[in-house]
Amino acid sequence: MSWFNEHILTVLILLPLAGVGLLLSTRSLGNEFVKRGALLISVLEFLFSLILFIGFKPMANFQFTEQTVWIPAWGISYSVGVDGISLFLILLTTFLMPIAVLASWRSVEKSVTSFFISLLVMESAMVGVFSALDLFFFYIFWEAILIPMYFLIGVWGSKKRIYAAIKFVLFTMVGSLLMLVGILYLYSQTTAQLGAASLAYEDMSRLVLSSGIQYWLFLAFALSFAIKIPLFPFHTWLPDAHTEAPTAGSIILAGVLLKMGGYGFLRFCVPLFPLGMKEFIPLIITLAVVGIIYGALMALVQPDLKRLVAFSSVSHLGFVVLGIFALTSRSVTGSVIQMVNHGLATGALFLLVGMLYERRHTRMIADFGGLAKSLPRYSVVFLIVVLASAGLPGLNGFVGEFLILSGSYEPHPAAVVISALGIILAAVYLLWMVERVFFGPVSEENSGLKDLMSREWLAIVPMIVMMVWLGIYPKPFLDKIEPSVDKLVKDFSTAISETENTPIILNRESFEEVNE
């Protein structure tokens, strides 16, 4: 087993691709077989990923690392590893994928094999993004995700799917092209400073970059991440993409893809360009806070359930950005755990809305009412998820929000006060939605609907269990996240204080010189 454990990340990246081969070779056996195959692969992938969870030691260094030189002349090597920041994002990915497969069981009718192949390719690329420690591979994985997602929205989406798919790809491409320029610049610096070309993350962090250069590099990377998260005002692709995407697409999009933005900030911007980042902290915190309030207000007036959830994502991810840019140990840990929380709660909301759509073929809030009567079990589950999303203590959302807000208060009190208003608004738009969908008299179209089926229970129960676990006993998670975050924050403040101290020392010396 030890060989297996040592190469677990490679296994996790390759297993879904092997699954693609399996699906292709067995497609003649029929759609049912393909679905089961996809489910099997994704469950297996999840079980394997638990090795990471069990074996990860609460330390700051990268673990489960593998490194193989690939093209030495160009300094490209295959290098992977996880730390406390990426660990749970990988687990979130492998956890959500079987659920996404289950969610597509009946709703996907055309080109079934291609659909599940897209999902598996995406899973491989997502695990790759969160584990790559070489910027070449990181960029390849980052871009590779676009292709299956483009198809998921464009082929299996609803009415305005083509517009939404193109919008999604264009927005993301604009960002990632600038990131590519940034990566190429860093690459050129490795030759100049280290004597050998390299794309390894480790080498990048050894580069010495002036604050002016860091300013531009931060911008080049940050735009890409800001679009991905999405940060206000780069969010308008999100409601369209979510509304048009099939349920599985929405779950993956909200659950994992948006987290790539937050991850990117933590993995690249904070450690590589601290001096550049420092300049943007006030701006980005402002945008995050605006996003929290703005997303909530927009969610309030959406007539479409999926759009409402999409705008609530804008609001919730504003908290994540706030926590990252407040750069205290507590706030950043809160952001990491909140990315997981948001993936669970919003993923579950999209899953549930998808179930409703399969029954009623509409997502318009106005078409519903009184569902608590006709779908009692579904309603209870939905309410639990809503409460998790609204940050009720005892469920997961509260843990993240509390850590972020309490961790951000010292550096940015005003931002915290305004953001906390977003928690009031979350209760308003969520409970108003619940009121209109589930309460009141039940109309004829909404009565006689079938309550949750066993396949649906299978998809939603694990999510609820995780929401309660993370809400009541997040310690096993926080313990693993904390050391990496501590190191990140400490290194950042060291970098900042070094440059801040230098001119002061110079000043004092020059002052003394003058005195002499």
Added chain:
Amino acid sequence: MENALWLIPFLPFAGFLLNGLLGKKLSESLSGLIASATIGASLVLGLLSLNAYLENHETLHQVMFTWLSLGSFDVSIAYTLDALSLVMVLVVTGVGFLIHVYSIGYMKGDPGIQRYFAYLNLFTFMMLNLVMADNLLLLFLGWEGVGLCSYLLIGFWFEDPAKAAAGKKAFVVNRIGDFGFLLGMIIILTNLGSLNFGDILLPEQLSSLETGLITTIALLLFLGAAGKSAQIPLYVWLPDAMAGPTPVSALIHAATMVTAGVYLVARMGALFALSATALSVVAVIGVLTAFFAATMAIYENDIKKVLAYSTISQLGYMFAAAGVGAYGAAIFHLMTHAFFKGLLFLGAGSVIHGLSGEQDMRRMGGLKSKMPKTYWTMLAGVSAISGLPLLSGFFSKDEILWFTYSSQSGGDFIFIVGLLTAILTSFYMFRLFFLTFHGDSRWTKGITPHDSPPVMTIPLILLAVLSVAGGWIGIPEILGGGNSFHHFLSETVHDVVGPHPTDLLLSELTVMVLSIAGALVGIYVAFRRYGTGKLDKESKGFGHLVEKKYYVDELYDAVIVHPIRRGSESIWRRFDVRVIDGIVNGLGSLTLRVSSFVRRAQTGVIQNYAAVILLGVILIIFYVYLK
């Protein structure tokens, strides 16, 4: 005993799980039995804990597991029972147990009865977490949890849109208060590095903070308290909350949950004590709410809403007491209020039950002979709340009035408004009493009023006994009593009333006489006006304004709710869709236009391409040559 503390909240939680998961598989009576038995067992454990506490007067404490820990910050799921928590636990489980039993009769035949008992058990679990928490964060968990249950139970009959809306209103208004609570907690954590009561309430810790900061924290926490305990300006949810089943109104919206704000202030008493500003705000808001709500109770015709305004008003008294530093008096009134207000709501429920759901007092009257048990127990309740001598409400309210007058942070204004409110209180309570039970019978034809079954009347009688005698543990020294309640509580909560000023005009006995006189005046006027069964005429002018609740709901709608909703709608359509997306789509179509222009060069005619290539070569040669 200490190792079994967790069972006190978790027994009702087990009841919640049984009722919630088994649901319709449980018979109606079994469902009620499970719910009542679990909370009954908690009551027994609470009494055993009291016994253990009284042996050596040491706080009981049990840590279950770490909830959140990060760096030096560490918060556990941990329970503590000191004098204050014990009082609260006994009120919650004691009154709660009676109300659970009563519910078996009241909710009989309701198709959702298992869901009802599941919510009620969950509520008790959350409430016990709130009062037993050894840190602010766990208290907050209970605080939000009881709010959730309140939301679910107000909207219990969710098919009625008005009831569902009332539930949401309660939750949202409470969230506004919680915003303050959350920020207060965050500031405490930022400055003191902990949220455990054992750390943050230490005098040396608190004195390390600046007064301005303490005032800020205290006022933020008080915002939370004002939401939960329905004080100005956040009281608007409580009258609407009467949409829930009546036992819910008794338990959650009278006896227990709404007093959580008072509990919070008392629990954080050491902090509030350090800010004279915060204390004055609490006292003034409290006494103004008491008066303001009482005026609305006078004009109300819905029997439950009269009681709702009365609850707001009585909670105002408790805050007035806490605000002048008399935490003990506030908690004493909290307890007696739980007895008599629980009783009054259950009595009202019995009336409503007997009249097949009628809540309008204009269609009641003459019920005295039809419902004797309800009549006599209600009389005990209205007398107790009016503060008639020797009843429970008399001792607690009198103590409050005395402290508002004599405490160093009290004053004439608070005292006089409090005294006026006492007159109004006995007036509207006896108005309710006379309109309901005396005079002509005005109920709808076809209804045959009847007293309730024993499962409902026995809890009534027991609460009536408590309403009468419950105050005797707090008889003041001046009447020859030992005021043992006060001494017991002072082991946890320290009053900050200072030595009485020596130049007081009125003595403690005079204040007592004044409060009795006030109560009698109120009763007399009520009797003159309603004793014979006369009804109010259509009110005009000021009366009309009060009847319409001063149009506060309409004001909030016009100033806050509608602007937010309309504003968001227009931002979405004008800014999000047009401006941001407009720029994006505009860039898109610009690209299209540019490319379609450029595309024209791609004519597909080889000669053209050749010509262009030739031109290019010539230009390059020129360039190189000129250089």
